[in-house]
Amino acid sequence: MAERSFAAEVQKLRAGAGETLHVEGILAVTKALLQSGVAYVGGYQGAPISHLMDVLGDAREILDELDIRFENSASEATAAAMLAASVHHPLRGAITFKSPVGTNVASDALANLASGGVTGGALVILGEDYGEGSSIMQERVHAFAMKSQMWLLDPRPDTTAIVNAVETGFELSEASNTPVFLELRLRSCHLHGGFVAKDNVRPPMTVAQAADAPRRSVDRIVLPPASFAHEREKLESRWPRAVEFVRERGLNELFPGDGTADDVGVIVQGGLYNTLNRSMELLGCSDAFGRTRVPTYVMNVTYPVVDSEIVEFATGKRAVIMVEEGQPDYIEQNLHAILRRADVPAVLHGKDMLAPSGEYTAQVITRGLESFLGKYAPEVVTHRPSLLLDPGDPASPFAPRVAAEVVRPRPPGLCTGCPERPIFAGLKLAERETGEHQISADIGCHLFAINAPFDLGATTMGYGMGAAGSSALAGGTSGRRPVSIMGDGGFWHNGLVSGIGNAVFNKSDQLMVVVDNDYAAATGGQDVLSSHADSERRSTKHPIETAARGLGITDATTIDHTYDVARVRDTFLKAFRRKDRGPELLVMQSECQLNRQRRVKKDRAAKLERGERVVRERFGVDPETCTGDHACIRISGCPSLTITDNPDPLRTDPIATVLDSCVGCGVCGNNAHAAVLCPSFYRTDVVDNPTVGERLRARARSWWITLVGRGLERRAARMEAV
Numbered sequence: 001m002a003e004r005s006f007a008a009e010v011q012k013l014r015a016g017a018g019e020t021l022h023v024e025g026i027l028a029v030t031k032a033l034l035q036s037g038v039a040y041v042g043g044y045q046g047a048p049i050s051h052l053m054d055v056l057g058d059a060r061e062i063l064d065e066l067d068i069r070f071e072n073s074a075s076e077a078t079a080a081a082m083l084a085a086s087v088h089h090p091l092r093g094a095i096t097f098k099s100p101v102g103t104n105v106a107s108d109a110l111a112n113l114a115s116g117g118v119t120g121g122a123l124v125i126l127g128e129d130y131g132e133g134s135s136i137m138q139e140r141v142h143a144f145a146m147k148s149q150m151w152l153l154d155p156r157p158d159t160t161a162i163v164n165a166v167e168t169g170f171e172l173s174e175a176s177n178t179p180v181f182l183e184l185r186l187r188s189c190h191l192h193g194g195f196v197a198k199d200n201v202r203p204p205m206t207v208a209q210a211a212d213a214p215r216r217s218v219d220r221i222v223l224p225p226a227s228f229a230h231e232r233e234k235l236e237s238r239w240p241r242a243v244e245f246v247r248e249r250g251l252n253e254l255f256p257g258d259g260t261a262d263d264v265g266v267i268v269q270g271g272l273y274n275t276l277n278r279s280m281e282l283l284g285c286s287d288a289f290g291r292t293r294v295p296t297y298v299m300n301v302t303y304p305v306v307d308s309e310i311v312e313f314a315t316g317k318r319a320v321i322m323v324e325e326g327q328p329d330y331i332e333q334n335l336h337a338i339l340r341r342a343d344v345p346a347v348l349h350g351k352d353m354l355a356p357s358g359e360y361t362a363q364v365i366t367r368g369l370e371s372f373l374g375k376y377a378p379e380v381v382t383h384r385p386s387l388l389l390d391p392g393d394p395a396s397p398f399a400p401r402v403a404a405e406v407v408r409p410r411p412p413g414l415c416t417g418c419p420e421r422p423i424f425a426g427l428k429l430a431e432r433e434t435g436e437h438q439i440s441a442d443i444g445c446h447l448f449a450i451n452a453p454f455d456l457g458a459t460t461m462g463y464g465m466g467a468a469g470s471s472a473l474a475g476g477t478s479g480r481r482p483v484s485i486m487g488d489g490g491f492w493h494n495g496l497v498s499g500i501g502n503a504v505f506n507k508s509d510q511l512m513v514v515v516d517n518d519y520a521a522a523t524g525g526q527d528v529l530s531s532h533a534d535s536e537r538r539s540t541k542h543p544i545e546t547a548a549r550g551l552g553i554t555d556a557t558t559i560d561h562t563y564d565v566a567r568v569r570d571t572f573l574k575a576f577r578r579k580d581r582g583p584e585l586l587v588m589q590s591e592c593q594l595n596r597q598r599r600v601k602k603d604r605a606a607k608l609e610r611g612e613r614v615v616r617e618r619f620g621v622d623p624e625t626c627t628g629d630h631a632c633i634r635i636s637g638c639p640s641l642t643i644t645d646n647p648d649p650l651r652t653d654p655i656a657t658v659l660d661s662c663v664g665c666g667v668c669g670n671n672a673h674a675a676v677l678c679p680s681f682y683r684t685d686v687v688d689n690p691t692v693g694e695r696l697r698a699r700a701r702s703w704w705i706t707l708v709g710r711g712l713e714r715r716a717a718r719m720e721a722v
Contacts (some may be wrong), residue, residue: 004524005224006051010059021418022194024537025184028159029125030059030196032166039091039120039203040069042079044493045523046098046448047135048186049127053096054524060537067206067396072526072538073495083113083179086120088207088215096125099183100139101443101463105494106142113149115230116220117238121170121196124150124177124688128271130326131359133186138357140326145181145303149234151242152303154270155183156253159193161270166253178234180650181402181589183302185271200606239304246301252309261377265313265346268323270300272360279366283373284382294373295378302331307338314339314346321372322350325360356667363387363398376555382463410449416640417597417663419562419590420446420515422670424454425635426568427483434576437483437511438473442495444522446515452635457485464490467499467512474508475713476581478529485513489520491544492529496551502551503583511575513545516589525595544587555584562590565670593663614688617664621656625680628653632678640666656680 006027013031015021021031029052033041041063045053054069055600056063063070073079079095088095096608097106103126113122117188119291136369145152151172155165173180192275193426219226253270268276276296285293285720297313299305314320323334339348352361354368358505367388373381389396414421423446431437441447441457442465450457461469473482486495491514503510518533519524527533544560555578562568568588575584633641633656640662643654658668668681687694 004054004057006055006602010055010062012057013062013147014090017197019197020194020199022192022443023159024051025157025159025162025191025493026055028162028193029184030055030165033094034062034066034068034196034200035163036121036167036170037092037201037613038068038094039205040071040082040085040207042071042073042093043096043125044073044076044079044098044102045520045526046102047127047129047523049096049125049468050524050526051189052125052127053526053539058135062200066200066202067208068203068302069207072409075208076102076106077109080113083109083118083122083124085207085210086122086631087113087117087220088115088217088509089120089213090174091120091135091207091210092123092203092573093120094123094125096135097127099126099127099141100130100144101136102126103141103144105463107148110144110150111148113221114150114234115222115227116232117177117230118173118179119177123166123169123173123182124179125166125182125184127189128183128185130185132327132361137325140330141183142270142303142326142330143328146330149239150179150181151176151301153251153300154183154302154706155188156270156273156298157185157188157191158274160195161300162573163195168249171249172242172245172251175245176238178238178242181235182528183271187274205376228265230289234570236487236562236708239425243304243306246304247306247309251499253300254313255290255292255296255298258291258293261294261380263282263316263318263371264373264376265295265297265320266316266323267297267299267310267313267320269302269325269331270298272323272325272365273298275360275362275365276369278362279369282362282366282383282385282387283380285373285380286370296378299331305331305334305338307342309336310335311342311344314344314348315540317346319347319349319372321353321368323354323360323365323368324350327351327357328470329356332483345638372515378690387490411448413448413451413637413639414445415594416638416661417593417665417667418445419517419665420449420588420595421636421638422562422565422568422667423491423513423515423588424449424456425667426565427456427572428454428635429565429569430572430576431690433573435480437480437576438470440466440482440484440489442469442484442486444490444515445517446487448484449485458594463493464492464496465498466490467495467503467508467510470510470512471502471506471508473509474503474506474583476507476509478509481509481576482512482721483513485515487520487522488514488516488518488528488530488544489522491516491547496547500548500553500583500585501551502606507581508583509581511584511586513588514548516544516587517592519592519595521592525592526596526681544589548585553583553585555580556583556587557585558587558589560589562588563666563670565667588596592614593665597663608688611689613691616663616685616686616688618658618684619664619668619684620658620681620684623657625657625678626655627678627680629678630654632681636668639667674717 049275076097083093106144110171111365153165155161169180169182277290324331329351353371356362391398441460443463466484470482470484518531520528531540531546545556604614640659646655
């Protein structure tokens with residue numbers, strides 16, 4: 001069950017030649033693949049291209065009609081290895097995943113693919129997750145493109161430009177026998193725009209036809225002596241063909257300016273063009289339609305750099321600025337070498353005027369452009385936007401509106417009703433009795449446990465690498481066994497072999513916890529091997545514990561209801577106190593609450609529309625019983641559990657309360673009881689469309705409560721009067 005369905009939108013992918021489509025960037029990419037005659041597509045979900053996998057899944061009927069093979073790959077490495085089909089056959093293949101982490105995982109397969117080269121076009125669509133909205137380490141894929149010599153496309157954030165990049169990416173790959181990266185930043189993936197469609201194309205050769213016609217060429221296999229020849233072939237043959245293709249087809253763009261500042265210029269990565277133009281607009285150097293006053297060279301292909309185009313652009317100019325996001329300044333260094341070798345005297349600026357690292361927002365680029373143009377062409381700058389004002393100036397949009405100490409930090413946390421919250425609450429309760437343990441965390445929703453109120457986890461080394469991250473500490477002589485945590489997505493991605501298998505082989509004395517919430521939840525709720533949902537196209541319902549036992553795990557326990565905090569706590573205590581050495585596995589299993597609510601709310605709405613009886617569980621706090629200790633909040637952290645005014649005039653401490661966003665998971669009450677905190681939590685059922693009997697019982701109860709309460713109210717009134 002993915003985060004959202006594109007079942008309606010994918011019908012637009014049937015559009016034919018001449019029709020104008022107005023769609024999201026991800027759908028534009030999918031349509032471009034269909035127009036390009038792609039034969040197979042694979043990939044692994046991850047922001048910002050998770051929806052590309054979801055769109056392809058929802059478009060399976062269209063893919064089947066065109067005989068296009070689509071596969072949800074087990075990992076990015078699996079997806080990259082798929083491109084082997086294009087080595088000998090004229091098959092166009094595309095894969096997609098999040099970068100740079102996905103590229104890191106896929107690096108071995110991609111390096112071998114780039115060495116031997118391809119016959120059919122091979123396109124790697126990367127979701128470049130860099131900048132302030134990123135959830136990963138701050139790195140760029142540019143280094144990998146240079147290291148393995150794979151061409152890197154970085155198209156302008158425009159649907160037509162993106163569609164063209166997909167189509168020409170395949171052509172560039174075939175023209176130079178080299179796999180190609182297509183880099184899409186977050187905003188490119190989710191922008192909306194229009195482009196003129198073409199007819200979908202059935203691949204000239206399908207994967208079935210290729211399988212029936214085996215081909216083999218020893219010089220394409222990465223094995224000495226062929227692998228030695230590949231390096232020279234890259235430099236002497238593939239590179240020149242790629243550069244010639246880029247130049248002849250005009251993949252990079254030149255916006256010449258209006259003639260008022262021809263002696264200066266701006267060079268920019270294609271993916272940053274929209275932000276650059278907005279900055280130019282704020283300075284009065286351009287308009288919203290890109291009619292710039294300053295000559296601008298847009299690198300829709302950032303690798304390889306076309307030397308002759310750079311020389312042509314810089315010749316006759318006093319100064320040029322390179323707008324390159326992230327570090328190191330790979331492109332800027334390359335341009336320095338090109339200009340100095342060609343003896344072009346233009347001064348090249350870049351990160352000396354722009355930020356050396358971090359996302360290039362409109363503020364960053366505007367500030368750098370003002371410095372550059374103020375020095376070399378001050379006449380073209382007609383405005384000084386407020387975002388350039390000192391933050392201390394009240395007119396600045398960045399001026400503090402409230403004191404910094406008043407603003408409370410809001411780190412990311414687990415969702416309301418998340419089944420992972422009771423796991424960490426139980427672990428914290430167990431550590432109260434045994435002391436703290438060294439905990440190796442992993443990629444996924446459960447990584448939020450590093451924040452308050454749990455404060456668990458010391459390291460994270462990669463998707464599915466939680467157990468491997470504890471391996472050095474699992475020597476078997478410590479009194480406290482290290483603990484590792486990974487999700488079910490990470491388990492099937494890399495953790496089964498790299499974590500579980502490694503621990504079994506080395507007899508690592510560690511406690512491995514797998515959080516099984518039924519989906520690859522952090523990437524949008526896609527199914528995995530252990531999901532419980534039925535699937536026509538995929539095999540599911542494969543228990544994690546069974547797979548681990550198949551690799552040699554003998555001590556394994558599965559808890560199929562993590563909301564029982566006392567049971568979770570006792571299971572951890574038993575594992576911590578176990579005398580036998582060796583790896584132990586705990587599988588903590590409950591469905592992701594987000595996915596469950598998507599299903600439950602839909603069913604509930606349908607029943608309500610039919611007038612059927614619906615019961616919703618809700619939890620609350622008795623205001624008369626709550627003491628205002630707030631230990632329940634500190635041990636839970638649920639967003640629906642907060643504080644409110646104390647109704648007792650003799651007590652000033654605020655009490656706990658449960659908001660209406662409660663989904664009835666019961667963790668707050670279970671935590672309170674497992675920790676022996678207080679008896680103030682209660683459960684109630686909210687009934688829609690109740691039966692006649694329920695209505696009569698409710699009226700009787702209300703009458704009785706009113707009757708009994710009259711005496712208490714009179715007594716309280718007399719006491720207040722005294």
